[in-house]
Amino acid sequence: MIRLGIIGYGYWGPNVARNFNSSVGRSELVAICDSNPSALGRARSQYPGVRLTDRSADVLASKDIDAVAVITPVASHYEIAKAALREGKHVFVEKPFTCNVEQGEELVELARENGRIVMVDHTFLFTGAVRKIRQLIDDGALGGLYYYDSTRVNLGLFQHDVNVIWDLAPHDLSIMDYLIDSRPEAVVATGETHLNGHADLAFVTVYFPQNVIAHINVNWLSPVKVRTTLIGGEKKMLVWNDLEVDEKLRVYDKGVQVKNRKGVYELLVSYRSGDMWAPKLEQTEALRVEVDYFLDCIERGERPFNDGEAGVRIVKMLQAAHQSLEQRGKAVEL
C-alpha cells in the first residue's frame, strides 16, 4: 500500500486526489495540503478522513507518507519536489516540470541518488488517442514520420505568470517527445504580445534529425476552440481532433510517392488515396491510467518513461522556444 500526500488542491489537485483515492488496495490518500482555506474546505467535505494542512512541510516530513503529488504553480515545483526527494518520497509533479533546465536536472540527480521515482504528469500521454498513435508508429503503420503539426487555440484563459507557450505547448511538446524517437535539434518560435505583457499567441517549430519537423500553433485569442493535430508519415497520415466525442483519430491511407524516371532526371509523383479508418480508442480516463502506472513503477522499482528526464527535455524546449520568440525566430540549438 502506497501512502500519498497531495500538495496543491486547486483546479487539478482534486482530480489527482480522486484517482489516488480510488486505487483501492494500492494507494491510500493520507494528507492534503493547500494554503487556501476554501480549497481545504472542499477537501474536507470530499475526504472527511484525510489529514488537512496549509503547510507543505507537514506533508513532506510525515513518516507515514511514501509519495507526494506536487500540484502547485510551476514556480514552487522545484523547492517542494527537492524537499520531498530529500525526505525519501517518490514524487508525482504537475507539468511543466520546473521553471528551467537546471532545476529539473538537479531533481533528476537527487531522485537517482535517493533511488526514488519522479514522474511528470504529462497526462495526454495516457489518453487513448496518443497511446493508439504510438502503437500505429510501433506497428510501422505510418511509416517514417514526416511531420507533427498541432493547433491548440481558444479564447483565454490568460495566465498571469507565464506566456501562452508555457501554458499550452507542454502538451504537444511532451506528445512529440513521446512519439518521435529522435531528439530535437533546434527550436524556432515567433509570436506576439497584445494584452497583458506575455505573448498570447505563438508558433513554435521544432527541428528533428532526418527532416522530421514539428509545429505548434498556440493562441489565447482565438474565437473558436481547436485541438487538431496532423501527423504525416511515409505510408499513412492521420488527423487527431481531440474535440470530437467519438472518432477522435482518423487514419488516412493517403500518400505521395516520388520516383526518378530511369535515365532522365525527372520526377514522377504518384498520389495514393484509399480508405479512412477511425480506430476505437481506449476510453479509460487518462489520469486513471497514469496513476496506476505511477503505482506500478514504485512497486516494481521501474523508471517511468515520463520521468524527470523527460520533464527536463520538455522544459528545455520551452525555454528555447521562449528565448527564440523574444528574438523574432532566431533558431535556438538544443
Place this chain on the structure above:
Amino acid sequence: MIRLGIIGYGYWGPNVARNFNSSVGRSELVAICDSNPSALGRARSQYPGVRLTDRSADVLASKDIDAVAVITPVASHYEIAKAALREGKHVFVEKPFTCNVEQGEELVELARENGRIVMVDHTFLFTGAVRKIRQLIDDGALGGLYYYDSTRVNLGLFQHDVNVIWDLAPHDLSIMDYLIDSRPEAVVATGETHLNGHADLAFVTVYFPQNVIAHINVNWLSPVKVRTTLIGGEKKMLVWNDLEVDEKLRVYDKGVQVKNRKGVYELLVSYRSGDMWAPKLEQTEALRVEVDYFLDCIERGERPFNDGEAGVRIVKMLQAAHQSLEQRGKAVEL
C-alpha cells in the same frame, strides 16, 4: 471596346478567357497563344472565331490588341510582360507577379513610363469573403487587428519548379497585404523538404508594426484539405472557412479586455462572449469581378489596388520567406 490577347491556355487560362469573352460590349477576345498544340485545340473548339498561335510574339506585336493576359508559368512572366508593356499593351499577370523583386520593379517602372496598367491576378481579393472582411475592417467592426492566421493544406499537387511557399502562400500574402494597412517589417519561415527537393510544408510568420502578426501554414502532405483563416481584432474575431459552401465567414462577438486595477499593478482580464453572425456573401465569381475591375481601370485610367506594386510587395515577402526557410527561421527584414 478593349481587345484582348491571352498568352497561356493551360489550367487557369480558360477561366480568364471565358470571363473576358463574356464581358459583352466591353472586351473582345481577339487571340489566344499557347505552345501546347492540345491546349490550342481546346481553345479552337471553345472559341472558333478567335485567332490562335503558338508564338507569343504574334500576340504581343498585334496592333489590334489593347491588353494582354499573361497566364504562363511564373518564370516567363517578366519577359512577356515587359514586351507587352513596350508594345503599349495593358497587362493582366497571373500570380505570383515575377520570380524576384527586381523584375517586378522594372515592370512597374515600365508601366508607369508607358502609362499602362499592370494588374496582378490575386483572385482571392475579389471573393465575397475577402471583400466582406475588408468591409468589416473599414467599418471598424473588428477594431484594431491582432493577428491573421491561415492554414492552407492538402495532399499535393506537387509543383516541379517551386516550393510550397511559392505555390500556396501568395494567396494569403496578397490577402494580408490587402487587409492589413501597415507594411510588414520582417518574415520568419521554417519548413522541411521530404520528397522532391523543394520544401513541401512551411510555416511563415510575418511581423507588422504595432504588434500585428500574421502566420501561414502551407503543406502539400496533409491528409485533409483545410482552408481556414482566423482573424483576431480588439472588438470582434472571425473565422473564414473557404471550404464551407454557405457561411464561409463567421464573425464572433468575442473578446478579451485587460484593465489595470487602480493603484495596484494587477491585471483584470474580462472575457466577452456574444452572438455569432454569418453574413451573406456576394456570390459572383471572383474572377468575373476582377476582370470587370481591370476593364474599369483601363477605361478610367485608374491604378488598380492590385497593381504591379502590390505584386512586388508579395514577391518581396515570398523571397524573404524562402530565404528565411533556408536559414532555419532567421528573420529577414523587409
Place this chain on the structure above:
Amino acid sequence: MIRLGIIGYGYWGPNVARNFNSSVGRSELVAICDSNPSALGRARSQYPGVRLTDRSADVLASKDIDAVAVITPVASHYEIAKAALREGKHVFVEKPFTCNVEQGEELVELARENGRIVMVDHTFLFTGAVRKIRQLIDDGALGGLYYYDSTRVNLGLFQHDVNVIWDLAPHDLSIMDYLIDSRPEAVVATGETHLNGHADLAFVTVYFPQNVIAHINVNWLSPVKVRTTLIGGEKKMLVWNDLEVDEKLRVYDKGVQVKNRKGVYELLVSYRSGDMWAPKLEQTEALRVEVDYFLDCIERGERPFNDGEAGVRIVKMLQAAHQSLEQRGKAVEL
C-alpha cells in the same frame, strides 16, 4: 422556506436533489426515499444531514414536508403523486406525467381541489435554446410557423418497459406543446420492432390547425447520435443542434414567397437568402431554472405553464402515437 422530500434517487433524482439543496434560503432538502439500498448509500454520503427512508409513505405523511419530487419510473407516478396531493403537498413529477390520460386528469383535478401545484419536469423547456426559440416566436421573428421537425436518435439505451416513443418523444412533444400555440388535431405514427418486443424506432407526425405540422424521428438503433430540430417559419427558419457546444441555435434569414400574378393563375416563387445568426444562449443549467420556477409558483400561488394539464397533453399524444404505430399509421384524432 419550502421543505422538500425526494422520492426516487436513481439516475435523475440526484440532480433534482442537488438543485433543491442549493436553493439556499428558499428550499430545504428534508428527506430522500429510495427502495434501493445502494441509492440510499449514495444519498447518505452526499447529504449526511438528510432523513433517509426506503418507504415513500414516510415521506408522504411527514408533516414537515411541503413539496414532494417524484423521480420514480412512470408506472408509480400516479399513486405517489395522488397520495402526496391528498396529504396537501405540492408535487414535482418526472416526465412523462402518467401512464395514461385518465390518471393524469385525476391528478390535475386533485391538485385543483387541494389548491396545490403540480409541475411536470419537462426540463428541456428551461434550456437556453428552447427559451430563445420561444422568444423568437413571441417577437414575431420567425413569422407564422410552418413545421417542427426533430431527429433524436442514438445507439440505445433500450428500456425494458416502454418503447422508443415513450422514452425519447416526450422531450419533443413537450417542446412542441410549448412552442406551438394551437392544440394538435391528430397523430400518425409508424415504426418497427426488432429486438426486445418494443418498437425501437418510430416516426411520429402531429397535425396542428392551419397547416402547421410536426414530425419526430426517434431511434434506439442509430450508429450516430443526432439531436437536431428544424423549425420553419414564414419569415425565418432555424436549426437547433443540441450536440453543438456553442452555437446550438442557428437562425437563417431564408424563406420562400409565393405571389399570384395579377389576372393569371400562375405562381411566382421568390427565394430569399440572407445572413445566418447564432444568438448567445443563456447557460444556466435548465433544471436549476426549473426548480427556481417551481419555488416561485409555490410562493406566489401561480400555476406553472408546465403544470399537470400540460403533462396530460403530452401523455395524450404519447398514447395516440403508440396506438397509431400499432395500426401502421392510422391517424388518431385528439
Place this chain on the structure above:
Amino acid sequence: MIRLGIIGYGYWGPNVARNFNSSVGRSELVAICDSNPSALGRARSQYPGVRLTDRSADVLASKDIDAVAVITPVASHYEIAKAALREGKHVFVEKPFTCNVEQGEELVELARENGRIVMVDHTFLFTGAVRKIRQLIDDGALGGLYYYDSTRVNLGLFQHDVNVIWDLAPHDLSIMDYLIDSRPEAVVATGETHLNGHADLAFVTVYFPQNVIAHINVNWLSPVKVRTTLIGGEKKMLVWNDLEVDEKLRVYDKGVQVKNRKGVYELLVSYRSGDMWAPKLEQTEALRVEVDYFLDCIERGERPFNDGEAGVRIVKMLQAAHQSLEQRGKAVEL
C-alpha cells in the same frame, strides 16, 4: 455502334448528351430535340454536327436512330416512350418513369413484345456510394437489414406540377428498391402544404416484410441542405452523407444484441462499439457508368436491373405515398 437521339435538352438533357457523345466508338449522338429554341441554340453550339429539331416525331421516326433518351417532364414520358418502342427503339427514360402505374406497365409490356430495352434513369444507383452499400450487403457485412432512414431536405426548388414526394422521393425509393431484397408491403405518408398548393414537406414510411422499415423525410422548406441516410443492420450500421466531399460513407462496427436469460423471461441487451471505417468510393461520374451499362445491355440483349419494371415499382410507391398523404397517413397496401 448505337445511334442515339435525345428528346429534351433542358437541365438534365445536356448531361445525358455529353455522356452518350463521349462513349467513343460505342454510341453516336445523332439528333437532339427540344421545343425551346434557346435550348436548341445551346445544343447547336455544343454539338455542331448533330441534327436538331423541335418535333419529337422527327427523332422517333428516324431510321438511323437505334435508341432514344427521353429527358422531358414526366407528363410526356408515356407518349414519347410508347412511340419510340413502337418504332423499335430502345428507350432511356428520365425518372420518375411515368405518371402512374398503368402507363408504366403498358410500356413494360410494349418493350417485351418488341424485344427492346427500357431503362429508367435512376442515376443514384450508379454512384460509388450506393454501389459500395450494395456490395456491403452482398458481402454480408451489414447483416440482416433493420431500417433505411433518409433525410433529403433543402430550400426549394419548388416544382409547379408535382409535390415534394414526386420531386425528391424517387431517389430514395429507387435506392431502397435496389438495396432491400424483399418487396414493400405498404406505404404511409404524412405531410403538409403551405405555399403553392402542392405538399412541400412529407414523411414517407415504407413497410417491408420481416420488420424491415424505410423512412424518407423530404422538405422544400428547410434552411439547410441535408442528404443523409442511416442504414441499420444486425452486424453493422452506416451513415451515408452525400454532401461530404470525401468520406461520404461511414461504416460503424456498432450494434445491439439481445439475449434471453436461461429460464427467466428477462432481456440481456449488450452494446457493441468498435472502429469506424470510410471505404474509398469509386469516383467515376454516375451517369457515365449508367450510360455504359445501357449500351452494354443493348449490345448483350440483357435486361437492366433498373428496367421498366423497376420504374413501375417506384411509381407504385410514389402513387401510394401521394394517396396516403392526402388521407393523413392512411396505410396504402401495395
